[in-house]
Amino acid sequence: MESLSWVILATTISLLIMLKLLNYPHGRKTHPPGPRPWPLIGNLNLIGPLPHQSLHKLSQTYGKLMYLEFGSTPVVIASSPEMAKQILCTHDRIFASRPVMAAGKHTTYNYHNITWAPYGPYWSQGRKIFLNELFSSNRLGSSKYIRVEEMKSLLSRLHALSGVSIVLKDHVTRTNLNVISRNVLGRKYFSASREEKEKEMVTFEEFQEMLDELLLLNGVLNVGDWIPWLRFMDLQGYVKRMKALCKRLDRFYEHVLEEHRARMKAEGDGFVEKDMVDVLLKMADDPNLEVKLDFDSVKGFTQDLLAGGTDTTSITMEWAMSELIKQPHIIMKAVNELDRVIGRERWVQETDFPNLTFIDSILKETMRLHPVAVLLAPHLALEDCTVAGYDIAKGTIVFINSWSIGRDSDIWDDPQSFRPERFLGRDMDVKGQHFELLPFGSGRRMCPAYSLGLKMMRTILGNLLHGFNWNLPKNIKIEDIDMEELFGLNTQRKFPLVVVPEPRLAAHMYN
């Protein structure tokens, strides 16, 4: 009896494999060109540890709209401005959802945040809250003092480290996390070191490590997502890690919410929202809200804000400084602009940016070559659709390869070179209207906080260059700076950039 079952199973699998091979491409649908998928694994064998680079190479053979199968899931990759425009603008609504994936389920309270929420009333209400309540120009204006204070504190911290080798990203991340947590949570909930740990439940390093793990797990190719019948085995152990991380993060959010709820209760009718968690908690209490928010929503949204606002900016700063240190003449040009526009007796402010066109070009050039979200976030086709004459079936997962678009020689002269001048006098911004440059995406799912991200990056980069000369540690030469990447939802340098700051302005400026 047992051997009969084995024969039936083997025959069924062979038949399935033969049907798959005979039926490629499927039915009458003409999906975009792409490599022939293998049974069971599809094209996963072609994807290396840096998926955006593997896909970039494949697109040079198969074209700017390419069809693959990851396991049994249909996937389309768009690698040109025109194809990105088709997905994010022409057919924006059809591609406005997110796929169901383990990261959304296990690390964001079962899709209760914005980033992983499927397109629908919950997402659209959350997005409105982000845009109208949390990132409105009024709110960004009234929290400017926090950004100014934290910027000053970064500059004096770096001044105290003059002549010392530092991991630049750690310092910028700390500043971002301070800004974001004061905005979102009302204060810094992290103690500076383990010695001070009794003051708070988590140190800055521990929280940073949790965020790194979160971003990594949100970007990994988890086999169970693509080959559903293997899901239960959790072959790479990612789901186990997601669940463990979620528990640790949840303890932290519970602690934050408990404090906020206690103040809300104590103040009763006189309660006034002081931070974003207050705003969200008040909404969770609102019976008239179109879609009910619960405490998981408050935690999910809070996590979006903390994770979205911290690493994105510091990773971009680290890439910018890595490129600049390799080309000191660009730093000289930037510093000349700063001396001319700002002078030596004040720091760069957010309002200076219309006059700092070269620094702005450095930022754009950094985001062209090193977009943090190299594949944006996955989009899901909600309906069958035709793009550039090809059929894309409902349920297809679409990635926009913004890394590849930034390296396309049809669009960019000498694309591999870091040349900020290419943006001078060119009418191209990063706000989702120019599909050649999409660091924040475009359309309905575009980053809702791009304006905060830009404010932070511009002032940090401007002041790092204004306040310091940057050297490499003695034993490191410019040729030693490699530009290897580590893939994740945010793609960062594989090896952190170590630099030595030397003050450039008079000592009183740093106090």
Ligand code: HEM
């Ligand atoms: C350098 C700064 C930043 C960059 C480059 C960036 C980039 C992006 C990108 C590429 C997306 C996905 C777009 C798509 O799916 O097509 C995104 C979405 C998102 N970002 Fe940002 N971001 C930045 C800063 C921030 C900040 C400061 C926050 C919050 C404080 C934030 C919160 C979010 C959220 C919640 C989403 C999900 C939107 C949705 O699915 O509807 N980001 N961001």
